[in-house]
Amino acid sequence: MDDLPTHGQSDGMARSPGSRVPSVDRVILHVDMDAFFASVEVLDDPTLAGRPVIVGGAGSRGVVAACTYEARMFGVHSAMPSSVARRLCPQAVFVHGRFHRYVEESAKLHAIFETVTPLVEGISIDEAFLDVTGSVRLLGDGPSIAADIRRRVQNALGLTCSVGVASNKLLAKLASKAAKPVADRSGVHPGPGIVVVEVARELEFLHPLSIEALWGVGPVSARRLNGLGVRTVGDLASLPITTLQRHLGKAQGSHLAGLCRGEDARQVIPDQRAKSVGHEETFPSDLWELDVIRGHLARIVDAAASHLRGSELGARTITVKIKFGDFTMVTRSHSMAIPVDSAPSIGVIAAALFDSVELSKGIRLLGVSLSGFGATGANEQLSLDLGGTEGAVLRADVDGHGLRDGFDDRMFRAGEEAERLQQSWGGITAAVDSIRARYGHASVGSASMVGVDGLRVRDRGESQWGPAAEPKDDSDQDRNHRM
Amino acid sequence: MKFRCERDSLVEVLTTAGRAVSSRTTTSMALAGVRIESEGNRLMVIGTDLDLTVHVSTEAIGLSDGVCVVPSKLLTDIVRSLEPGAVTIEAEQDKVEISAARSRFSLQTFPSDDFPSLPQPPAPTTLLPAASLVNALRQVVRAASNDEARPLLTGVLMAAEGTGIRLVATDSYRLALRDIEGRNEALDTAQILVPARALAELQRLSALGVDAREPKGAPDKTDGGTSAPMVGLSIGEHDVTFTAGNVQVSTRLLDGSYPDYRQLIPAEYPNHLHVGKDSLLDALRRVRLVVRDNMTPVRLSMRQGGVDLTVVSQEVGDASETVDADFEGTDLTIAFNPTYLIDGVDAVMGDEVLLETIDATKPATVRGAEQSEFRYLLMPVRVS
Numbered sequence: 004m005d006d007l008p009t010h011g012q013s014d015g016m017a018r019s020p021g022s023r024v025p026s027v028d029r030v031i032l033h034v035d036m037d038a039f040f041a042s043v044e045v046l047d048d049p050t051l052a053g054r055p056v057i058v059g060g061a062g063s064r065g066v067v068a069a070c071t072y073e074a075r076m077f078g079v080h081s082a083m084p085s086s087v088a089r090r091l092c093p094q095a096v097f098v099h100g101r102f103h104r105y106v107e108e109s110a111k112l113h114a115i116f117e118t119v120t121p122l123v124e125g126i127s128i129d130e131a132f133l134d135v136t137g138s139v140r141l142l143g144d145g146p147s148i149a150a151d152i153r154r155r156v157q158n159a160l161g162l163t164c165s166v167g168v169a170s171n172k173l174l175a176k177l178a179s180k181a182a183k184p185v186a187d188r189s190g191v192h193p194g195p196g197i198v199v200v201e202v203a204r205e206l207e208f209l210h211p212l213s214i215e216a217l218w219g220v221g222p223v224s225a226r227r228l229n230g231l232g233v234r235t236v237g238d239l240a241s242l243p244i245t246t247l248q249r250h251l252g253k254a255q256g257s258h259l260a261g262l263c264r265g266e267d268a269r270q271v272i273p274d275q276r277a278k279s280v281g282h283e284e285t286f287p288s289d290l291w292e293l294d295v296i297r298g299h300l301a302r303i304v305d306a307a308a309s310h311l312r313g314s315e316l317g318a319r320t321i322t323v324k325i326k327f328g329d330f331t332m333v334t335r336s337h338s339m340a341i342p343v344d345s346a347p348s349i350g351v352i353a354a355a356l357f358d359s360v361e362l363s364k365g366i367r368l369l370g371v372s373l374s375g376f377g378a379t380g381a382n383e384q385l386s387l388d389l390g391g392t393e394g395a396v397l398r399a400d401v402d403g404h405g406l407r408d409g410f411d412d413r414m415f416r417a418g419e420e421a422e423r424l425q426q427s428w429g430g431i432t433a434a435v436d437s438i439r440a441r442y443g444h445a446s447v448g449s450a451s452m453v454g455v456d457g458l459r460v461r462d463r464g465e466s467q468w469g470p471a472a473e474p475k476d477d478s479d480q481d482r483n484h485r486m
Numbered sequence: 487m488k489f490r491c492e493r494d495s496l497v498e499v500l501t502t503a504g505r506a507v508s509s510r511t512t513t514s515m516a517l518a519g520v521r522i523e524s525e526g527n528r529l530m531v532i533g534t535d536l537d538l539t540v541h542v543s544t545e546a547i548g549l550s551d552g553v554c555v556v557p558s559k560l561l562t563d564i565v566r567s568l569e570p571g572a573v574t575i576e577a578e579q580d581k582v583e584i585s586a587a588r589s590r591f592s593l594q595t596f597p598s599d600d601f602p603s604l605p606q607p608p609a610p611t612t613l614l615p616a617a618s619l620v621n622a623l624r625q626v627v628r629a630a631s632n633d634e635a636r637p638l639l640t641g642v643l644m645a646a647e648g649t650g651i652r653l654v655a656t657d658s659y660r661l662a663l664r665d666i667e668g669r670n671e672a673l674d675t676a677q678i679l680v681p682a683r684a685l686a687e688l689q690r691l692s693a694l695g696v697d698a699r700e701p702k703g704a705p706d707k708t709d710g711g712t713s714a715p716m717v718g719l720s721i722g723e724h725d726v727t728f729t730a731g732n733v734q735v736s737t738r739l740l741d742g743s744y745p746d747y748r749q750l751i752p753a754e755y756p757n758h759l760h761v762g763k764d765s766l767l768d769a770l771r772r773v774r775l776v777v778r779d780n781m782t783p784v785r786l787s788m789r790q791g792g793v794d795l796t797v798v799s800q801e802v803g804d805a806s807e808t809v810d811a812d813f814e815g816t817d818l819t820i821a822f823n824p825t826y827l828i829d830g831v832d833a834v835m836g837d838e839v840l841l842e843t844i845d846a847t848k849p850a851t852v853r854g855a856e857q858s859e860f861r862y863l864l865m866p867v868r869v870s
Contacts, residue, residue: 377779384659384823384865384867385867387849387863389745
């Protein structure tokens with residue numbers, strides 16, 4: 004064509020990066036705690052300092068939830084099966100996660116964020132995006148707000164975090180990653196703590212990164228792109244969009260083309276209230292015995308109901324999730340006319356849903372989640388007795404997995420029973436809550452929760468990274484290693 | 487096909503027929519269109535989503551007979567936007583040309599063979615006074631459920647009752663019942679369950695001649711010279727057609743046995759509250775302003791001389807108001823969903839409302855103090 008500087012697609016590197024920036028540059032921070040769960044454990048037990056610490060399920064089916072940088076030196080990383088981690092780093096200290104502690108520290112973290120800007124979007128318990136565009140006049144520019152946050156987190160929590168500062172979420176997240184400490188065989192190397200991607204220099208930062216750093220580039224896409232000789236984001240940006248689309252599909256292709264120009268228009272959306280609460284457990288070995296499974300279900304229901312009441316809400320929709328030994332999964336849900344919050348009323352629905360599932364395979368994971376929140380007890384719209392099921396609110400998600408005849412009828416009866424139990428258990432539930440508030444979670448529970456070692460009451464977050472206990476039978480364990 | 491018609495008449499027929507056209511994309515593209523037929527000086531427009539069909543006709547200056555199927559919404563929007571005056575529509579092959587004054591549009595049409603062929607509905611076998619039907623629909627349709635999971639309750643029951651017809655709807659929280667006088671030969675042996683949606687559309691027809699609007703175009707001769715407009719009813723095996731002036735609304739019937747509503751109506755009530763309709767309605771609407779969810783009830787404390795209305799809305803605030811009333815019975819506090827109660831009180835004809843109650847958990851009845859043809863049964867909200 005001609006020699007004018009181009010803003011076209013063909014040569015991303017030659018473009019002025021500032022040309023596509025919106026009229027007002029946003030200032031987005033991404034704050035990410037360094038090895039959060041593991042750091043909290045070290046904080047609470049200073050004898051762990053400097054040692055490889057792994058938080059997660061230590062059992063054969065457990066996974067690594069977090070680990071200290073000392074453990075990362077050996078190649079351990081989160082989401083890795085615990086068995087692999089143990090092989091890589093036999094001297095590691097395995098700690099079972101204490102979710103309530105992380106929640107406590109996370110609350111302190113969020114309290115600090117809230118003083119900086121109301122636009123805080125929590126991504127997980129230990130990371131958040133902050134849109135500080137409106138705070139810059141008051142609190143100084145992005146980098147100084149970032150430095151302030153790091154200092155305050157260190158003072159208030161005794162923990163370190165890494166902060167990325169950029170003009171959008173994508174770049175801020177990549178920047179916080181670049182700010183983190185790095186652990187390799189030679190040791191732990193502290194990171195810069197704060198990385199700032201300056202406006203108009205985004206591509207300088209972005210293009211040398213490996214393509215795996217981009218959201219939406221999984222191992223499969225990465226392999227495909229490597230096959231085209233594309234390794235860095237810069238390589239990707241120099242590829243014509245049509246080539247990308249041909250190899251990755253139209254949507255994915257144009258999505259990536261946008262990303263590798265550093266474009267990300269997504270807003271920081273302040274946190275919304277949770278839409279569901281629940282509890283699930285993975286068992287050390289597959290469960291087959293109905294009585295045993297029912298006992299676990301009752302305990303899981305109790306944990307979920309207790310969590311629900313903590314938020315002073317009732318739930319209308321109850322969902323039971325079952326993962327089988329072969330990793331297939333079914334969910335069943337039922338919605339009721341009135342919200343309930345007592346364990347017995349949730350339990351009767353959960354049990355009826357559970358009974359509707361064909362159990363020809365052993366159960367690996369059992370979970371209950373509660374949604375459709377509303378105020379309980381006090382106000383209940385009464386219904387006319389229209390007779391038959393027509394008078395009932397009846398809805399079940401049917402996914403074709405072993406649904407037996409008469410499901411609707413049974414759920415209808417369970418719903419009526421649940422409403423009755425909600426009425427009669429209201430006072431008892433309140434008493435249970437106040438006893439637990441005073442004497443701890445395991446102070447009171449239903450008879451079905453009694454085990455050989457006393458009451459087994461589940462806490463929130465417990466077992467979510469897999470079981471702690473090793474199965475007694477070694478051959479069983481071996482079988483479980485094959486996934 | 488070619489005809490000329492006044493813009494306003496054309497907008498009227500297109501809008502009316504267009505109400506039955508589904509906005510959702512359906513299996514057949516032609517369902518997004520209205521079928522327009524010109525025959526002599528008669529113009530007939532049909533819209534349908536296969537469940538609900540609206541036929542409407544008007545007078546036009548026919549220039550040549552023919553049929554075309556035109557995208558409903560687009561055509562209506564275009565005609566509505568034209569200058570007042572005569573509009574000429576001419577269809578040729580797969581195009582239709584719309585012209586008025588100095589405007590000219592040419593639209594692609596759907597093949598008319600793709601439009602479902604709909605049988606001409608049978609002649610009406612029952613006539614109902616349009617005014618009472620419209621009133622009855624206004625009173626009853628609101629109580630029908632819109633929960634698709636409970637299909638039977640999305641319908642309105644029409645059944646023979648005494649010498650007239652009874653309409654019943656319930657969403658299981660309230661039940662509205664209205665008797666209308668009329669000949670009921672067609673319903674002698676049958677009761678039908680009509681989708682509330684179809685009745686809501688019927689209610690909106692200006693062709694019913696209520697709301698001081700006379701049917702447009704050439705009125706049918708079914709009036710027989712009487713001044714009150716009538717609505718004709720013809721019942722088929724699976725559908726029902728309402729004929730009002732130049733409009734016919736046909737709908738598929740719901741299939742199933744309606745709950746036995748009679749056993750729900752208490753034989754007698756110990757407590758009677760007589761209260762002015764407007765003062766109660768105004769007070770309810772005021773206290774409802776602090777309600778921000780569908781769980782917060784309004785409490786009615788009934789005593790000699792008056793009723794106290796209270797709403798306590800968590801995280802919002804509260805509101806209370808006293809309304810003068812005559813009360814016979816035992817002092818009682820009862821709570822209702824304010825919207826449901828307002829629906830019932832608002833539906834009452836006359837100046838005075840009678841609220842009958844048993845206790846705080848049994849069904850209450852709202853009705854006019856001087857009339858018994860309308861009753862609104864309402865379940866309370868249980869409060870602790």
